[in-house]
Amino acid sequence: MIQPPLDRHSLRKTLRHARRLLTEQEQQQAASQLLKQALHSEWLNNVEHLALYLANDGEISPHLISEYCWQRNIKTYLPVVKGETLRFAHYDQTTQWQKNRFGIAEPVTEIYQAQDALDIVFMPLVGFDQYGGRLGMGGGFYDKSFASKSIEQKPLLIGLAHDCQQVERLPIEPWDVPLQAILSPNQCIDINLTIKD
Numbered sequence: 001m002i003q004p005p006l007d008r009h010s011l012r013k014t015l016r017h018a019r020r021l022l023t024e025q026e027q028q029q030a031a032s033q034l035l036k037q038a039l040h041s042e043w044l045n046n047v048e049h050l051a052l053y054l055a056n057d058g059e060i061s062p063h064l065i066s067e068y069c070w071q072r073n074i075k076t077y078l079p080v081v082k083g084e085t086l087r088f089a090h091y092d093q094t095t096q097w098q099k100n101r102f103g104i105a106e107p108v109t110e111i112y113q114a115q116d117a118l119d120i121v122f123m124p125l126v127g128f129d130q131y132g133g134r135l136g137m138g139g140g141f142y143d144k145s146f147a148s149k150s151i152e153q154k155p156l157l158i159g160l161a162h163d164c165q166q167v168e169r170l171p172i173e174p175w176d177v178p179l180q181a182i183l184s185p186n187q188c189i190d191i192n193l194t195i196k197d
């Protein structure tokens, strides 16, 4: 596991490099293990509206989780970049796509789901720690989007990650919105159950 002290910029560079080194086969294996962890965690049990993302830059892919959701009639949503924040648009196998300014596909729509109508948001991340710390791509999009959400309010924020993205303890900034849980191929961390010191 990578040991800080490393500043956010260096950590981001190191961790993005590590996940991009994973082979296609390792990515497929990770995606399949991730689905198993998601089912094992039981977080999907009573979910009706779930936001996830399209994997980019070596991120762990939640595509098998989407396929599971479609079989179960769980509605799936993707982030759409709007100015400095994110909106969440419904998608399924019939969706039409356009690329955003980062080259990531987004549904072509003007209809968005209210944030508090989402049950869970599976968040992409560059780095995480066992305390719910999250390092993203550096745009602050997720942090700004969920800045006013209290811990009790929907949606539940769950980070998805490769195990190689874990660090001992991330340097945290005041605006960072903590993860409430983390799923990786080998771990299912419920932050409320981990010891905070």
Ligand SMILES: Nc1nc2c(c(=O)[nH]1)N(C=O)[C@@H](CNc1ccc(C(=O)N[C@@H](CCC(=O)O)C(=O)O)cc1)CN2
Pocket: 053, 054, 055, 056, 057, 059, 079, 080, 081, 086, 101, 102, 104, 124, 125, 136, 137, 138, 139, 140, 141, 142
């Ligand atoms: N899969 C996925 N979708 C996502 C995010 C994400 O982290 N992952 N986002 C999470 O916020 C939002 C988009 N934020 C992003 C911020 C930076 C880059 C990125 O690749 N930056 C490049 C420079 C790209 C450019 O400016 O042309 C880089 O840093 O190398 C990508 C997405 C919404 N959708």
Ligand SMILES: Nc1ncnc2c1ncn2[C@@H]1O[C@H](COP(=O)(O)OP(=O)(O)OP(=O)(O)O)[C@@H](O)[C@H]1O
Pocket: 134, 135, 136, 137, 138, 139, 140, 141, 142, 143, 144, 147, 173, 175, 176
């Ligand atoms: N709630 C907020 N209000 C205003 N500015 C914010 C807020 N959250 C983050 N920012 C700004 O966004 C910038 C990027 O933040 P940070 O490095 O934490 O992004 P990130 O979590 O890595 O990215 P992302 O959430 O998009 O995956 C910071 O410079 C910060 O000033």
